[in-house]
Structures are given as structure tokens and as C-alpha cells.
Amino acid sequence: MGQDNSSNSILSCRPGKFAPKNRHCPPNLTTIDSLQYGYIANSNRLHYVNDRTNDSTTKLGDFKEYTNNTSQDYSYDPNGNMYVDNNKRITSIVYNHLNLPDSITVTGKGSIKYLYDASGNKLKKITREGAVPTPIETV
Ligand SMILES: [Ca+2]
Numbered sequence: 001m002g003q004d005n006s007s008n009s010i011l012s013c014r015p016g017k018f019a020p021k022n023r024h025c026p027p028n029l030t031t032i033d034s035l036q037y038g039y040i041a042n043s044n045r046l047h048y049v050n051d052r053t054n055d056s057t058t059k060l061g062d063f064k065e066y067t068n069n070t071s072q073d074y075s076y077d078p079n080g081n082m083y084v085d086n087n088k089r090i091t092s093i094v095y096n097h098l099n100l101p102d103s104i105t106v107t108g109k110g111s112i113k114y115l116y117d118a119s120g121n122k123l124k125k126i127t128r129e130g131a132v133p134t135p136i137e138t139v
């Protein structure tokens with residue numbers, strides 16, 4: 001598995017405006033995302049996303065990396081399903097026989113379990129947050 005030599009970049013500014021690609025923010029705005037995308041060679045699968053203006057403590061809802069670099073962030077199973085996302089601290093996504101997510105584990109947050117009917121319609125989402133013993137069930 002190699003890394004494509006080409007990468008795409010997206011730059012976004014706050015508050016509420018987006019700067020054109022490869023342009024700097026106006027003086028009254030701050031760059032919150034300067035994203036560089038790397039792809040697995042000869043595929044459309046993401047290998048990494050790097051935020052060149054990363055703030056790992058941001059609460060703005062912008063993109064952030066816990067480890068700011070261009071190393072591999074995403075892993076895929078043989079069916080092409082992503083099962084690791086290091087930028088979101090997703091350590092595991094398990095898929096069922098319909099290739100639908102069965103369970104998701106997020107470091108420091110908890111886990112999500114999905115239940116489906118035989119046709120793959122989602123019946124229930126069960127969320128377990130951190131040390132909270134009682135799961136939260138939603139439809
Ligand atoms: Ca950011």
C-alpha cells in the first residue's frame with residue numbers, strides 16, 4: 001500500500017466564511033482548517049488528513065488531529081469499509097454481513113452498537129459513554 005504523491009488541500013476561516021482554495025484568510029479572520037488530504041495509491045481511499053493549522057484542544061467543531069502528522073489515519077477491510085479513523089479516535093468499526101456498521105469504539109468516549117432487521121433497516125442505536133453503566137438506546 002503506497003501513498004499517492006498528489007494531495008488536495010482545503011482552507012477554511014472563521015467566523016463563518018470560507019476562503020477560496022490555496023488563499024489565505026483576510027486579516028480579521030483566523031484559519032481553523034488547512035487540510036491536506038493524502039490518498040492510497042491508485043484508489044479513492046483516504047490515507048491521511050493533515051490539518052496544517054491544527055489545534056487539538058479546539059471546541060469549534062472544526063477538523064482536528066490528536067496526532068498532527070501525515071501518517072496513516074484510516075484503515076479499510078477487504079470490503080472497503082473503513083474500520084479505523086485515528087483523527088476521530090475510532091479504534092474499531094465492526095461490520096455485519098450486510099456491510100452495515102455493527103459496533104463502533106471511540107477511545108476516551110465509549111461505544112455505539114447498532115441493531116438492524118433482516119433487511120438492514122436500523123432498529124436501534126445503543127450508546128455507552130465512558131464509565132456510565134447504563135447504555136442510552138435510541139431508534
Ligand atoms: Ca482545525
Ligand SMILES: [Ca+2]
Nearest residue numbers: 049050065073
Ligand atoms: Ca492525521
